């Protein structure tokens with residue numbers, strides 16, 4: 043391995059400034075460790091796909107579909123499930139294959155969420171389709187659905203909304219869910235009600251997943267991993283019970299992981315979060331998730347209209363005329379307010 047030259051004071055200052063800039067921009071920090079495999083023990087660079095990233099390692103799928111556990115070069119500042127990479131395999135004569143990730147190719151999309159420790163966390167990259175999974179238990183929440191719609195719209199993707207555990211809904215809940223889904227459908231979001239437990243509706247998902255890179259996102263405990271196990275019987279991903287104490291999911295899936303359909307198509311299981319924060323986005327990015335507001339905002343009397351009680355607000359007028367439902371209007375304001383609160387005290391519940 044090449045000997046490291048001592049850095050000059052100027053170089054150290056520049057490195058520190060770059061780190062600071064990265065932190066301020068919210069980009070993930072560089073990993074501390076590089077690789078323990080010597081350079082001359084590595085083969086030629088080849089293309090690969092990140093199946094999963096955990097700590098200082100990543101599982102890379104090679105062009106033959108085999109998975110190799112790799113170290114990550116210090117120069118690779120961010121590596122997530124879905125990344126296309128250049129990597130080199132260790133030449134050692136051992137039955138355990140290992141390698142090193144050298145570089146990440148440019149991403150065509152990335153799903154992000156803010157993280158208290160890392161600034162902005164990238165959940166996965168190079169995604170074609172987003173499935174927002176929610177469920178009757180722990181709770182059906184249209185505000186959480188709205189949050190994921192905002193994140194998907196920010197990636198330029200129209201998400202599909204899936205409601206699981208539908209067998210648990212009583213008549214009143216079912217009516218409420220159907221009403222909400224009818225509105226989302228009117229906005230152009232495909233919707234699906236399913237039950238993994240009773241294997242209802244899950245077969246309707248399969249044709250949508252062919253030859254696409256899809257991701258399942260949603261709160262912990264809604265059944266993302268259960269659904270994946272049903273769609274890909276060989277997947278055998280871990281599933282966890284809802285906590286009896288808190289009534290919430292227990293973060294069973296801890297890292298995003300990509301699975302492959304035998305007939306083509308990829309599916310990413312992502313870890314659920316308790317609250318899908320959006321404080322890394324601007325109010326303009328939030329309103330892009332309220333697609334029915336967009337044609338109205340240019341008609342508001344004031345350019346800096348907050349669309350609340352402002353005089354001449356076209357959004358409020360649409361609400362009062364019954365063109366926009368109360369829940370969308372309320373969710374929009376709750377999300378904007380929570381972003382402001384979170385920015386000031388930086389609390390984020392995982």
Ligand SMILES: Nc1nc2c(ncn2[C@@H]2O[C@H](COP(=O)(O)OP(=O)(O)OP(=O)(O)O)[C@@H](O)[C@H]2O)c(=O)[nH]1
Nearest residue numbers: 238239263264265266267268281282293294295314
């Ligand atoms: N009643 C009912 N329970 C279900 C259904 N689907 C999943 N579950 C249960 O919901 C719990 C949580 O399922 P998971 O698949 O681990 O949920 P997850 O969304 O992957 O959760 P995280 O990995 O923590 O994000 C488990 O106890 C499942 O058995 C369903 O259709 N009906």
Ligand SMILES: [Mg+2]
Nearest residue numbers: 266267294295
């Ligand atoms: Mg899971």
Ligand SMILES: [Zn+2]
Nearest residue numbers: 342347349355
């Ligand atoms: Zn307005």
